[in-house]
Amino acid sequence: MVKVKLPGGIEKTYRENTTVEQVAKDLGESCYDKAVAGKTNGTLVDLSFPLTKDTSLSVITEDTPEGLDILRHSAAHIMAQAVQRLFPGAELGIGPTIENGFYYDFRLDRPLTQEDLEKIEAEMSKIIKENLAFERQLLRCEEAIKKMGEIRQPFKVELLKDMEEEEAISLYRQGEFLDLCRGPHIFATGRLKAFKLLSVAGAYWRGKETNPMLQRIYGTAFFNREDLERYIQLLEEAKRRDHRKLGKELQLYSFREDCGPGLVLWHPKGARIRNVIERFWCDEHYKRGYEIVYSPHIAKASLWHTSGHWDFYRQSMFAPFELETSQYLVKPMNCPFAILIFKSETISYRDLPIRLAELGTVYRYERSGVLHGLLRVRGFTQDDAHIFCTPSQLEGEVIGVLELAQYMLSSFGFREYEMELAIRGKGEKDKYIGSDKNWEAAETALKRALEYKHLPFVVGEGEAKFYGPSIDIRIKDALGRGWQGPTIQVDFNLPERFDVNYVGPDGKEHKVVMIHRTVLGAMERFLGCLIEHYAGAFPLWIAPTQVKVLTIKETHADYANSVKASLQEKGLRVQCDLRNTTIGYKIREGRMEKVPYLLIIGDKEVEQGSVSLRSREKGDEGSLSTDALLVRLEREIKEKL
RNA sequence: GCUGCUGUGGCUCAGGGGUAGAGCGCGUCCUUGGUAAGGACGAGGUCAUGGGUUCAAAUCCCAUCAGCAGCUCCA
Numbered sequence: 002m003v004k005v006k007l008p009g010g011i012e013k014t015y016r017e018n019t020t021v022e023q024v025a026k027d028l029g030e031s032c033y034d035k036a037v038a039g040k041t042n043g044t045l046v047d048l049s050f051p052l053t054k055d056t057s058l059s060v061i062t063e064d065t066p067e068g069l070d071i072l073r074h075s076a077a078h079i080m081a082q083a084v085q086r087l088f089p090g091a092e093l094g095i096g097p098t099i100e101n102g103f104y105y106d107f108r109l110d111r112p113l114t115q116e117d118l119e120k121i122e123a124e125m126s127k128i129i130k131e132n133l134a135f136e137r138q139l140l141r142c143e144e145a146i147k148k149m150g151e152i153r154q155p156f157k158v159e160l161l162k163d164m165e166e167e168e169a170i171s172l173y174r175q176g177e178f179l180d181l182c183r184g185p186h187i188f189a190t191g192r193l194k195a196f197k198l199l200s201v202a203g204a205y206w207r208g209k210e211t212n213p214m215l216q217r218i219y220g221t222a223f224f225n226r227e228d229l230e231r232y233i234q235l236l237e238e239a240k241r242r243d244h245r246k247l248g249k250e251l252q253l254y255s256f257r258e259d260c261g262p263g264l265v266l267w268h269p270k271g272a273r274i275r276n277v278i279e280r281f282w283c284d285e286h287y288k289r290g291y292e293i294v295y296s297p298h299i300a301k302a303s304l305w306h307t308s309g310h311w312d313f314y315r316q317s318m319f320a321p322f323e324l325e326t327s328q329y330l331v332k333p334m335n336c337p338f339a340i341l342i343f344k345s346e347t348i349s350y351r352d353l354p355i356r357l358a359e360l361g362t363v364y365r366y367e368r369s370g371v372l373h374g375l376l377r378v379r380g381f382t383q384d385d386a387h388i389f390c391t392p393s394q395l396e397g398e399v400i401g402v403l404e405l406a407q408y409m410l411s412s413f414g415f416r417e418y419e420m421e422l423a424i425r426g427k428g429e430k431d432k433y434i435g436s437d438k439n440w441e442a443a444e445t446a447l448k449r450a451l452e453y454k455h456l457p458f459v460v461g462e463g464e465a466k467f468y469g470p471s472i473d474i475r476i477k478d479a480l481g482r483g484w485q486g487p488t489i490q491v492d493f494n495l496p497e498r499f500d501v502n503y504v505g506p507d508g509k510e511h512k513v514v515m516i517h518r519t520v521l522g523a524m525e526r527f528l529g530c531l532i533e534h535y536a537g538a539f540p541l542w543i544a545p546t547q548v549k550v551l552t553i554k555e556t557h558a559d560y561a562n563s564v565k566a567s568l569q570e571k572g573l574r575v576q577c578d579l580r581n582t583t584i585g586y587k588i589r590e591g592r593m594e595k596v597p598y599l600l601i602i603g604d605k606e607v608e609q610g611s612v613s614l615r616s617r618e619k620g621d622e623g624s625l626s627t628d629a630l631l632v633r634l635e636r637e638i639k640e641k642l
Numbered sequence: 643g644c645u646g647c648u649g650u651g652g653c654u655c656a657g658g659g660g661u662a663g664a665g666c667g668c669g670u671c672c673u674u675g676g677u678a679a680g681g682a683c684g685a686g687g688u689c690a691u692g693g694g695u696u697c698a699a700a701u702c703c704c705a706u707c708a709g710c711a712g713c714u715c716c717a
Contacts, residue, residue: 366717554674
């Protein structure tokens with residue numbers, strides 16, 4: 002007999018070799034129907050797993066993330082089986098689950114097409130109908146290698162050769178298909194009810210650029226069709242929110258082939274949004290004790306030799322050019338300029354911290370395949386700042402930056418973001434510059450600042466830049482892809498290289514500590530995420546056009562213009578639509594432009610000296626006076642609603 | 643950079659070896675309209691660029707450029 006500890010403190014005894022499935026059945030019909038796998042002493046196991054000793058056990062059901070993960074993993078196997086049936090000789094790479102689905106990598110003798118995906122889906126449906134059981138088998142490593150060699154799976158053999166210390170290798174078989182896999186899996190292929198293959202893309206074997214490129218098929222799976230439908234709708238909603246689509250529709254910005262890839266042209270409406278944000282940004286920085294500076298777009302190459310960028314970053318810089326007798330470079334970073342400003346006079350410890358902020362436009366030669374709308378470009382404006390302080394001021398400054406970053410993000414309605422503390426990798430100290438003492442001090446300061454602010458974060462070991470640790474904040478786009486926005490980096494490198502000092506109380510020179518930081522990231526990337534975040538429907542304080550005045554007849558033009566003038570006088574961004582067309586048409590256009598407020602002007606309004614208000618959120622709200630409207634709008638702007 | 647797909651008027655897209663189509667937008671005119679599209683007429687494209695195959699290329703082939711999905715990269 003074995004004792005089984007179940008969730009909720011229940012303990013039961015079963016005969017030895019009772020399976021997880023039998024326990025689930027014993028726990029009741031509803032548990033059994035939804036059971037996918039089990040978890041004994043923290044390890045996931047198949048439903049067919051026999052209990053041989055006392056253990057804790059929980060049944061993994063359909064409605065848990067783990068259950069879904071198992072289903073998707075099995076879906077990946079079923080897909081691989083289908084591919085092997087349709088493409089005999091296909092070599093398998095790996096096939097894991099990912100956040101919203103799964104993928105599997107294959108080496109095939111020809112590229113896959115969209116039609117192939119449909120055929121593979123059809124074959125998968127057949128396999129599901131066959132309801133093949135997933136059978137687990139344990140082999141010694143050399144046996145597994147032999148087996149994978151026999152069925153001509155060189156990638157699997159390669160994987161196995163790295164697993165030689167492991168005692169036993171588990172393989173899973175369903176029908177004629179055999180795969181190396183840790184498991185667990187669903188009981189049989191028939192359990193998969195709802196799946197869809199989404200796309201094909203190239204992927205390097207084991208993620209290494211020098212390895213052969215395999216074909217990766219992405220797909221997703223759910224326990225029922227409704228969930229799958231919901232997910233597909235989510236993808237479509239994401240497409241609607243895509244900043245590249247909205248940017249065009251709302252005439253915010255463009256890229257032109259004759260201008261160059263990754264180089265943004267900001268159209269008037271996009272520029273208005275950017276201007277609102279930048280003004281807000283400047284005000285907030287002055288309030289918090291920053292000074293704002295400007296620096297040139299090009300500088301002598303020697304500056305970048307001193308900074309070390311030429312040595313470490315050259316491949317991402319635009320080529321140097323000669324002017325008079327000197328080499329010049331387009332700047333990829335703003336930091337050297339801040340340093341030169343700092344160094345332009347002798348600084349006492351009494352002057353510190355000095356915070357120099359700059360909306361600095363930098364140019365980086367990003368590889369062609371990585372460009373992505375506004376989110377990854379070749380010319381962009383960092384909302385940069387460099388803080389020069391003493392070691393003892395470091396932690397307090399980091400806290401100040403965290404507060405500012407949080408305030409900025411929350412002002413734009415970003416509630417969800419991920420924080421990472423990027424620290425040195427262990428055992429590769431030569432990759433980093435600076436003393437152990439400095440690193441430890443900086444890592445501690447960053448960590449303590451995060452803890453002080455009670456911010457959840459993950460530690461990214463080995464993710465630090467060569468010159469110092471950092472806190473990186475990732476914000477998400479419509480598809481949930483994370484993009485690095487705000488970042489706080491401690492730097493020991495540049496103060497050394499540029500010999501940046503202050504005079505201490507002892508009258509001697511000391512090295513400053515330098516913090517590089519952004520609180521939005523870059524204007525381009527931030528705007529891109531912002532467009533998707535609001536799906537183009539910007540809150541009043543950001544909207545490029547805040548109010549549109551629509552006339553019913555041409556005779557209302559004078560009154561409409563006077564309404565516009567009185568709103569404009571209060572700083573509102575107002576447009577009139579005086580065209581000779583129907584009111585329905587003008588409203589439709591205003592709606593599609595996502596203007597927060599439309600004012601309809603007809604005989605009634607002219608007579609009463611009022612406006613008829615139509616809000617983006619509520620529609621027709623009836624008439625009110627211009628003054629009452631102003632009060633409402635000003636409040637909404639002030640509170641950034 | 644790598645793999646695959648795509649590239650037709652300002653936008654969205656159809657077509658496809660015999661020298662171009664729709665809707666929206668734009669212009670002119672008619673209409674004077676009350677909360678998501680009133681009507682008529684018209685202008686606008688060397689079908690991304692450069693080669694090749696062919697009697698003939700926007701259509702087939704190759705290269706280049708750009709975009710998209712992903713991989714790699716992101717100091």
